[in-house]
Amino acid sequence: MAEVLVLVDHANGTVRKTTAELLTIARRLGEPSAVFVGEGFEAAKEALAKYGAEKVYRVESADVTDHLVAPQAEVLAQLVASASPAAVLIPSNSAGKEIAARLAIKTESGLITDAVDVQAGEGGGVKTVQSVFAGSYSVTSTVTKGTPIVTVKPNSAAPEEAAGAAADEVVEVSISDAAKAAKITESKPKEATGRPELTEAAIVVSGGRGTGGDFSKVEEFADSLGAAVGASRAAVDAGWYPHTSQVGQTGKQVSPQLYVACGISGAIQHRAGMQTSKTIVAVNKDEEAPIFELVDFGVVGDLFTVLPQATEKVQAAKG
Amino acid sequence: MNIVVCVKYVPDAQSDRTFNDSDNTTDRVGVDGLLSELDEYAVEEALKIVEAGEGEVTVLTVGPDQAADALKKALQMGAHQAVHVNDAAIHGSDSVATSLVLAEAVKKIGTPDLVMTGMASTDGTMSVVPAMLAERLGLPQVTFASELTVDGSTVTIRRDGDAASETIVASLPALVSVTDQINEPRYPSFKGIMAAKKKPVQTWSLADLGVDPSQVGLDAAWTKVESFTKRPPREQGQIVTDEGDGGAKLAEFLSAQKFV
Ligand SMILES: Cc1cc2nc3c(=O)[nH]c(=O)nc-3n(C[C@H](O)[C@H](O)[C@H](O)COP(=O)(O)OP(=O)(O)OC[C@H]3O[C@@H](n4cnc5c(N)ncnc54)[C@H](O)[C@@H]3O)c2cc1C
Ligand SMILES: Nc1ncnc2c1ncn2[C@@H]1O[C@H](COP(=O)(O)O)[C@@H](O)[C@H]1O
Numbered sequence: 001m002a003e004v005l006v007l008v009d010h011a012n013g014t015v016r017k018t019t020a021e022l023l024t025i026a027r028r029l030g031e032p033s034a035v036f037v038g039e040g041f042e043a044a045k046e047a048l049a050k051y052g053a054e055k056v057y058r059v060e061s062a063d064v065t066d067h068l069v070a071p072q073a074e075v076l077a078q079l080v081a082s083a084s085p086a087a088v089l090i091p092s093n094s095a096g097k098e099i100a101a102r103l104a105i106k107t108e109s110g111l112i113t114d115a116v117d118v119q120a121g122e123g124g125g126v127k128t129v130q131s132v133f134a135g136s137y138s139v140t141s142t143v144t145k146g147t148p149i150v151t152v153k154p155n156s157a158a159p160e161e162a163a164g165a166a167a168d169e170v171v172e173v174s175i176s177d178a179a180k181a182a183k184i185t186e187s188k189p190k191e192a193t194g195r196p197e198l199t200e201a202a203i204v205v206s207g208g209r210g211t212g213g214d215f216s217k218v219e220e221f222a223d224s225l226g227a228a229v230g231a232s233r234a235a236v237d238a239g240w241y242p243h244t245s246q247v248g249q250t251g252k253q254v255s256p257q258l259y260v261a262c263g264i265s266g267a268i269q270h271r272a273g274m275q276t277s278k279t280i281v282a283v284n285k286d287e288e289a290p291i292f293e294l295v296d297f298g299v300v301g302d303l304f305t306v307l308p309q310a311t312e313k314v315q316a317a318k319g
Numbered sequence: 320m321n322i323v324v325c326v327k328y329v330p331d332a333q334s335d336r337t338f339n340d341s342d343n344t345t346d347r348v349g350v351d352g353l354l355s356e357l358d359e360y361a362v363e364e365a366l367k368i369v370e371a372g373e374g375e376v377t378v379l380t381v382g383p384d385q386a387a388d389a390l391k392k393a394l395q396m397g398a399h400q401a402v403h404v405n406d407a408a409i410h411g412s413d414s415v416a417t418s419l420v421l422a423e424a425v426k427k428i429g430t431p432d433l434v435m436t437g438m439a440s441t442d443g444t445m446s447v448v449p450a451m452l453a454e455r456l457g458l459p460q461v462t463f464a465s466e467l468t469v470d471g472s473t474v475t476i477r478r479d480g481d482a483a484s485e486t487i488v489a490s491l492p493a494l495v496s497v498t499d500q501i502n503e504p505r506y507p508s509f510k511g512i513m514a515a516k517k518k519p520v521q522t523w524s525l526a527d528l529g530v531d532p533s534q535v536g537l538d539a540a541w542t543k544v545e546s547f548t549k550r551p552p553r554e555q556g557q558i559v560t561d562e563g564d565g566g567a568k569l570a571e572f573l574s575a576q577k578f579v
Contacts, residue, residue: 011482068487069450070460093481094446094463101447102454104415110541111415113445127545133442137547145541181459182493185475186486197481203578225578243465243479243500250357250438250499258578279576280556281569287560294553297572301561309566310573317570317579 002030002086003055005079007072007099008048009091013040015047017200018091020159022152023051025118027162029126030086033057034166035079037072038065041168049166051159056168063175069095070179073102078173080107080147087126089118092151093199100151109146116156116255116276126150135275154199155255190244198228198245203258204277206230206247208270210263210284210303213240217307218262224314230254230274232264248273262303266291283307320374320469321431322365325421325452326358326393328386329442354389357437359396359504360497365435366397367502368469375399377428381409381420387520394515395507401520402428408525411537418451420535423528425456433474434494438463449496459489465500 004026009016019034026032033055034048041058048056057079064071076088076099088103090096092114104111116138117129126148130139143149198204205227207218215229222229231241233248247254249272259277264270266282266289274280275294282291287300299306331351365376378393380386381404390401404424412420425434434456439446446462453460464476474495475488507515525532533539559568573579 068460068462070453073454097446098450098460098462101414101450104447104541105418105451105454108541111447112542113447132547136550138550139547140545141542142545143541144543178457178459182461182487182489184485185488187480187483188485189483190481225573244481249441258573258576279578280553281572283565283569287558292556292558294556295558296553296556297569298556298558299561299565299569300558301565306561306565306569309564310569311566313567313570314573314579317574 003033003083004030005076005083005085005088006032006034006053007076007088007090007096008034008036008044009093009096010036010038010040010044012038013043015044016091016197017159018152018154020047020051021154021157022089022091023048023053024157024160025152026089027052028118029120032164033083033085035059035076037075045166045168049164050161052162052164053166054164056166057171058168059171059173061173061175063180064173066184067180068182068184069098070102070182071175072099073106074175074179075171075173076103077106079171085147087148087150090149090151092153097151100149104149107146107149109149110143111149112141112143113151114253115150115152118150118152118156131276135271153253153255193229195222196226196228198230198247198252199254201228201254201256203227203260204230204247204254204256204274205260205262206232206264206274207235207241207262208232208264209234209238211235211240213238215241217304221260221262221307221311221314224311224318227260232270261291262307264291265289266294320368320372320433321377322369322374322433322435323377323379323425323428323431324358324361324365324393324398324435325448326362326378326380326389327355327437327440328352328380328382328389329355329440352385352388354392355437355441357439357441357499358389360499360501361435361437362393362396362398363502363504364467364497365433368433374432377402377431379421379424379428380404381417381424383410390520391515392507394518394520395511396505397511398518400518403520403522404528405522406525406532408532408536411540412535413540413542414445414447414451415541416535416539418448418455420525420528420530421448421452422455423530424523425452427523427528430492432491433469434458434492436494436496438496438498449494453494456494458492458494460494461487461489462496464495464497467495467497467501
């Protein structure tokens with residue numbers, strides 16, 4: 001069976017949920033081989049084995065880790081040449097899409113970004129589904145040239161365990177000077193919030209201009225549900241919440257089981273980031289707010305009274 | 320400092336965007352279009368750099384006749400000249416082909432110190448053309464800049480990553496994409512609108528760029544859209560007005576849906 005390369009998303013060896021999803025998808029297409037770039041392989045090995053990685057290509061060179069995406073694209077191009085994989089699966093975050101873009105040009109291969117589903121194609125290859133135009137269309141595509149390169153959005157598959165050998169193979173890479181031309185000179189880690197990662201969370205509670213800058217009620221409600229907290233651009237632009245929490249066209253695209261919009265009107269650019277959520281709930285003072293066109297359940301009311309009551313009831317229900 | 324800014328003509332996000340039934344490509348003709356809002360940030364940043372020093376800003380688009388509107392807006396904002404690559408064979412091109420045409424056009428313009436782009440097109444939000452363009456031009460790639468400074472030989476950006484805020488340095492020439500956090504794009508002034516009418520706009524065909532038409536367009540695409548379906552509109556949900564029990568009703572809904 002042909003190998004399927006999966007680029008591992010991790011922080012110092014702590015493997016993200018998206019990697020388990022990608023390995024699960026990879027098994028539909030062939031035999032998963034993880035590509036692990038950076039430090040922390042020992043910590044990651046177990047998680048990779050658990051979701052069926054038969055092989056793990058390890059790359060530890062500082063030439064790769066100190067630079068942006070270009071060296072990772074070179075690493076993958078080398079592996080595509082040596083392993084002739086059936087497909088390459090890459091997490092659909094901004095770095096992942098850039099790596100995929102460069103890999104596509106290098107290997108003259110078709111690229112599909114932001115897939116929400118990937119299946120084996122009828123005559124081999126892959127068949128992907130993307131959600132476009134703010135979620136209003138769903139598009140099925142195939143790759144017609146080279147090695148299919150697909151970036152896959154979080155929550156596109158339910159991770160399924162399957163034991164793999166995770167046999168590691170250190171890959172010696174030679175990175176070109178050109179790929180090293182952009183260097184990361186400083187990196188200030190973000191403060192941990194203790195909440196789930198926005199794009200991976202099963203539940204997201206977001207606040208907008210309607211919070212008036214006070215996110216406490218939004219956060220308390222989110223915590224009662226174990227949710228991630230998001231924000232509209234209006235709230236981010238006002239400096240109330242960090243830009244990395246922005247949901248929408250120029251922020252994160254989220255697709256959780258449940259999305260709760262609090263004090264958010266539902267502008268098209270906001271919708272572009274949350275419209276594919278399974279269940280949508282809104283709390284808004286204005287019954288005419290466009291967000292209500294999308295909701296499964298809406299409360300017309302003041303978030304400062306509705307959310308605390310809901311938080312209390314949720315906590316009581318949990319016991 | 321000479322800067323080329325790649326700008327895209329996109330269907331207006333407020334209008335109903337759709338596909339052409341005949342060939343499954345995005346309909347760029349039947350709906351109103353405009354300069355992609357996210358490219359205005361790149362135009363603004365380029366103008367600021369040039370205004371603080373010297374040099375010229377050239378705006379470049381690949382698109383149909385109407386794409387001239389995107390160039391016009393950028394010229395009205397203050398760009399010095401424009402290049403429009405327009406060729407019937409380009410219709411239906413994917414990002415791979417678009418990046419090829421953009422790369423050849425940048426080379427013909429003459430390698431600038433900076434090539435700038437928006438963070439994503441508002442119609443596709445793929446965010447892949449900048450990386451592809453950097454790959455094709457062999458330029459260092461510094462993308463998603465929320466702050467940018469240039470000196471004689473380097474460009475430094477700051478960007479907001481998920482895990483960290485990063486500072487990235489690259490030598491010039493380089494390719495930079497900017498986010499909507501970087502500045503506040505200016506509105507064209509009356510003077511700018513008048514001046515734009517006299518600014519040079521060159522129109523190039525694929526032949527002018529030495530690009531073989533078989534490398535672009537729908538048939539050259541390395542992926543194929545098999546089908547598209549319009550999502551059924553979401554069913555009208557249940558909406559309650561808070562009469563002192565709105566929060567309780569919300570919690571009930573969440574319990575019934577097994578979120579609690
Ligand atoms: C190029 C571009 C990109 C953009 N990208 C994004 C993006 O990524 N994400 C994004 O979100 N936006 C984006 N926007 C901005 C978008 O157009 C809207 O301006 C923004 O989403 C509005 O945020 P909001 O809903 O919080 O504020 P508003 O539209 O002001 O809505 C506030 C809502 O809160 C309600 N409210 C007020 N007080 C209360 C209360 N006490 N209780 C309950 N409800 C209350 C009001 O009724 C109102 O509906 C973008 C815009 C552009 C031009
Ligand atoms: N047809 C085009 N003409 C000019 N610039 C483009 C074109 N397509 C994409 N770009 C540039 O590439 C950026 C990202 O585009 P995309 O990868 O399509 O999201 C845009 O913000 C533009 O700066």
